[in-house]
Amino acid sequence: MSSLREQMIQQMQLRGYSQQTIASYLNSIQTLSKHYNQSPDELTWDQIRLFIQRELIEKQISQSYINQLISALKILFVQILHREWDPIAIPRARLQKKLPVVLSTVEVERLLHALSNLKHRTLLYVAYSSGLRLGELRALKLSDIDSSRMQIRVVQGKGNKDRYTILSQKALEQLRFYYKYFRPSVWLFETSKGVAMSERTIQQVFKNALGKSGITKKVSIHSLRHSFATHLMEQGVSLAIIQQLLGHKSLRTTSIYLHVQQYALNKVKSPLDFLAV
Missing domain, CATH: 1.10.150.130 (Tyrosine recombinase, N-terminal domain)
Known part of the structure; x- marks a missing residue:
């Protein structure tokens, strides 16, 4: 082969x-x-x-x-091989539409407080606050952090497309504290050998935080990205803006978060209450 x-x-x-x-x-x-x-x-x-x-x-x-x-x-x-493809002989599987599992804001707080390791805690701060994919988080460089515009540049994300996402003020403060102690040279999260932290290590960091937090939901580090999008939607951020931040090609992909957002029922008012009757 x-x-x-x-x-x-x-x-x-x-x-x-x-x-x-x-x-x-x-x-x-x-x-x-x-x-x-x-x-x-x-x-x-x-x-x-x-x-x-x-x-x-x-x-x-x-x-x-x-x-x-x-x-x-x-x-x-x-x-x-220049052969004719037979879609009848080999049909594509019909995908089941599964809603993503998201963490509540309280659960995210528990997760972030669960780690005492400064580098690991900063890693999760950035992952959640900017809605990054695992590969994007790993590939971040110091030069991708734009504190003057409060943005993070995501270079060659999914589909080999560059984009910008938001840089949280709290995440920036955490990053500055982290940088003071670790002084990474190229990669934002690098090992003692000066190479980018592996995806497996990042996944293990999340797993450790999950275990210490006591959260029992079946989630992965990608769930922080789902939670980021859902929490933005619950704040009233438009679907189009969230699509841009996540780097989705289609708005249909982003619209799945419409089904997982939660509103407090006691904050929802009947349209009758707005009438002059």
Whole structure:
């Protein structure tokens, strides 16, 4: 698969795919190829369909993973092998629409207070206050913090697009305190070796904070991004602004937070109360 692999990498790089997406696509095809012990270009539609059915039914693999495999196969078969794709033989899985799990503002406070480690606490401050993805948080550099405009520049976010998000005043104060003690040189959150903190380490930081906080919800560090968006919406920030801050391509993606926002019932007034009757 080596030559096919190189061609796939080149094709995806030309399309502007992120390194994470390229790695995921290659891994999914490699799993399929190993299952049959055959080169992927030798596989039949029936073999691919049977593999997908097995993954869905026996292993209960997520439908999004199956669609990822199908997208990778389409690049291989159509763009590289120049074969005609059969959407009937290999249909995409219908994704279940699941609402994101979010933390309340009280729970976020508990989470941030749970850590005594200055670097780890600052990391979570920035993650929540700016609504960053895990990869974006890891890739932050000192030069991305614009305190004069109170913004954070997100370089090459999802879809390889740069954007700006907000810099919280409290997060800035925390960052200044953190910088005074750690003096990072390039990366905002770097190790003692001067390299960016790994995504796995960041995930472990969140997991440790979650355990110490006593919060029992099934959440990940990405839930801080969901919570950021939901809490902004509950404050009355427009959907379009939240879309811009999150870096969503489609407003439809952002609109999912309409379903998870919560309003205090005692603050909601009947329209009758505004009438002169």
